[in-house]
Amino acid sequence: MTLFLVKRLIMLVATLLVAAVVVFSVLEILPGDPALVMLGVSAQPDTLAALRAEMGLDQPAWLRFFQWVGGLVTGELGRSYTYDVPVSELIGERVVVSLPLAVMALALSTMIAIPLGVIAASRHNKTLDIALTGAAQFGIAIPNFWFAILLILLFSVTLQWVPAGGFAGWDAGFWPAVQSLLLPAFALALPQAAILTRVTRSSVLEVLQEDFVRTARAKGLSRNAALWRHAVRNALIPVITILGLQFSFLLAGTIIIENVFYLPGLGRLLFQAIAQRDLIVVKDLVVLLAGSVVLVNFLVDVGYAVLDPRLRSGGGHV
Amino acid sequence: MTLLSIENLCVELEGPEGTYRLLNEVNLSLSKGQCLGLVGESGCGKSMTALAIMGLLPQGMRARGAIFVDGEDLLRAEEDRLCHLRGRKMAMVFQEPMTALNPVVPIGRQVGEGLRLHLGLTRHEAETRAAQSLARVGLPAARFPLGLFPHQLSGGQRQRVVIAMALACGPDILVADEPTTALDVTVQAQILDLLADIIDEFDMGLVLITHDLGVVAETTDTMAVMYAGRVVEDGPTDEVFRRMAHPYTRGLFAAMPSHSSDGAATRTPLSTIPGRVPDALSRPAGCPFVTRCGFATDVCHRSVPQMEALGHRHGAACFNIARGEVDQ
Numbered sequence: 001m002t003l004f005l006v007k008r009l010i011m012l013v014a015t016l017l018v019a020a021v022v023v024f025s026v027l028e029i030l031p032g033d034p035a036l037v038m039l040g041v042s043a044q045p046d047t048l049a050a051l052r053a054e055m056g057l058d059q060p061a062w063l064r065f066f067q068w069v070g071g072l073v074t075g076e077l078g079r080s081y082t083y084d085v086p087v088s089e090l091i092g093e094r095v096v097v098s099l100p101l102a103v104m105a106l107a108l109s110t111m112i113a114i115p116l117g118v119i120a121a122s123r124h125n126k127t128l129d130i131a132l133t134g135a136a137q138f139g140i141a142i143p144n145f146w147f148a149i150l151l152i153l154l155f156s157v158t159l160q161w162v163p164a165g166g167f168a169g170w171d172a173g174f175w176p177a178v179q180s181l182l183l184p185a186f187a188l189a190l191p192q193a194a195i196l197t198r199v200t201r202s203s204v205l206e207v208l209q210e211d212f213v214r215t216a217r218a219k220g221l222s223r224n225a226a227l228w229r230h231a232v233r234n235a236l237i238p239v240i241t242i243l244g245l246q247f248s249f250l251l252a253g254t255i256i257i258e259n260v261f262y263l264p265g266l267g268r269l270l271f272q273a274i275a276q277r278d279l280i281v282v283k284d285l286v287v288l289l290a291g292s293v294v295l296v297n298f299l300v301d302v303g304y305a306v307l308d309p310r311l312r313s314g315g316g317h318v
Numbered sequence: 319m320t321l322l323s324i325e326n327l328c329v330e331l332e333g334p335e336g337t338y339r340l341l342n343e344v345n346l347s348l349s350k351g352q353c354l355g356l357v358g359e360s361g362c363g364k365s366m367t368a369l370a371i372m373g374l375l376p377q378g379m380r381a382r383g384a385i386f387v388d389g390e391d392l393l394r395a396e397e398d399r400l401c402h403l404r405g406r407k408m409a410m411v412f413q414e415p416m417t418a419l420n421p422v423v424p425i426g427r428q429v430g431e432g433l434r435l436h437l438g439l440t441r442h443e444a445e446t447r448a449a450q451s452l453a454r455v456g457l458p459a460a461r462f463p464l465g466l467f468p469h470q471l472s473g474g475q476r477q478r479v480v481i482a483m484a485l486a487c488g489p490d491i492l493v494a495d496e497p498t499t500a501l502d503v504t505v506q507a508q509i510l511d512l513l514a515d516i517i518d519e520f521d522m523g524l525v526l527i528t529h530d531l532g533v534v535a536e537t538t539d540t541m542a543v544m545y546a547g548r549v550v551e552d553g554p555t556d557e558v559f560r561r562m563a564h565p566y567t568r569g570l571f572a573a574m575p576s577h578s579s580d581g582a583a584t585r586t587p588l589s590t591i592p593g594r595v596p597d598a599l600s601r602p603a604g605c606p607f608v609t610r611c612g613f614a615t616d617v618c619h620r621s622v623p624q625m626e627a628l629g630h631r632h633g634a635a636c637f638n639i640a641r642g643e644v645d646q
């Protein structure tokens with residue numbers, strides 16, 4: 001188990017390093033001089049040169065790369081060009097919006113999808129199964145920004161249960177803050193839940209064919225007990241794989257959803273930073289997002305080991 | 319004392335091209351402390367009979383007739399009642415120990431699960447009893463802790479776990495569906511010995527399903543030969559082996575690799591039964607074996623032979639018993 005975790009941890013660090021190299025190189029190659037953007041096209045050449053020197057843009061790329069990575073490791077993320085505040089501060093303000101949003105969306109999608117998938121599988125080819133599969137197909141087909149607008153129309157405009165957009169802030173109290181994240185989280189979660197429902201359903205159906213489910217029945221377990229106690233845990237292994245993969249889609253989704261709901265989150269920050277050529281923010285954010293994806297995949301690997309004892313010992317006989 | 323009595327059991331499956339009759343008027347009985355062997359080729363209905371006894375026929379299959387356990391007809395019992403009886407009255411050992419155990423649950427919990435369910439034991443009590451059960455089948459806790467997972471055991475050891483699981487609640491009837499087929503030859507004998515010992519010790523009844531006549535001869539007290547969903551010959555094992563009235567039984571016996579007394583295989587080519595088991599839809603109108611039988615006459619094509627008594631509890635379903643025996 002320890003060896004397994006150490007291996008995965010090394011992989012995690014290596015992946016992050018590669019991500020940093022890729023992000024840095026892409027932004028090097030892309031046209032657009034941040035100093036020029038800040039000063040405007042009519043800037044004097046010497047002013048421009050002075051600013052470039054101040055921002056460190058005159059130094060060779062490899063040196064800037066190591067300075068940047070060194071900064072990332074020590075937590076010194078640099079200063080935003082446009083906001084003129086430390087990037088860590090910018091990210092810190094917004095992570096308290098985006099992280100709860102992503103976690104809520106992930107939790108919602110899991111809580112909706114796994115029970116529905118298991119129920120659909122247990123009622124294989126019956127009316128409920130067909131209805132759930134159909135609904136899931138519908139959920140996959142709906143773009144989440146459009147679904148978000150529908151949610152706003154129903155819950156904010158017509159029913160007026162939750163605010164249509166904006167973030168109350170955690171200072172306003174726990175419930176108002178959660179309330180303003182509810183709709184966006186739901187909009188993010190729905191397509192994910194739809195996919196996950198189908199994955200869960202087919203995975204459970206497959207496991208239900210296994211001999212050990214029949215063994216459990218032969219012991220006297222009812223159909224439902226055999227399903228929940230013996231089939232579901234085995235069926236979850238492919239499900240958490242998809243869950244891990246979905247996390248990156250979820251992050252990409254926040255960029256759109258945060259814009260629809262006017263949430264001051266990381267997605268919106270990234271969007272604005274790109275528009276304003278705030279390259280240092282873009283770089284830091286992309287590495288941060290990449291890091292969270294890699295971290296989630298690490299957690300998925302740990303999840304495998306928890307669910308499947310065969311992985312812990314490397315599958316060998318003792 | 320009769321533990322299990324199967325009367326006119328028919329199992330049907332509604333298919334797109336009509337009704338498949340998988341089992342046809344099967345009659346069997348099993349007494350306390352006895353072992354009943356079910357023999358036949360693949361697809362003859364042995365496993366289907368086992369699943370019918372357990373009430374675990376795949377969805378879409380209908381069973382008719384009666385299966386009496388302690389005077390109670392299982393085919394008329396509600397699902398709740400069956401759950402109550404499964405594992406406690408009748409238990410099953412499966413063919414594939416590799417897949418019959420849940421790979422993500424420790425063996426102790428798998429053995430103890432039935433105990434907690436049926437006897438209402440606490441987790442701790444169930445563990446103690448599971449350890450006893452495992453020790454009885456040759457897996458003492460000192461060497462095989464309850465926390466082991468199935469993948470950490472060999473095939474024979476896993477089959478012992480499956481047997482321990484079946485034994486846990488002290489059932490009256492044990493159904494073993496080809497319990498040794500997936501195992502190494504050396505392990506097969508150990509598992510069969512274990513099953514035989516357990517039957518004696520706990521005074522249970524064993525239904526042993528196999529395609530190996532050698533196993534039948536060694537282990538069983540009574541036997542039934544099945545073909546195409548019917549019992550074609552049954553009776554006390556020694557009597558069936560002595561007389562072998564049905565041409566199919568003789569065919570099966572002739573198809574066994576024989577060994578001379580010094581253990582070396584004889585050089586005569588292995589006999590086979592020509593053709594194969596007709597599938598459930600294209601079974602002949604008359605005797606099910608007619609397409610492969612060397613003795614078939616007109617009447618065999620026209621009607622189904624009924625079981626005919628040949629001696630004390632020995633019977634066979636064939637129109638040409640006398641003729642076959644003369645030709646033999």
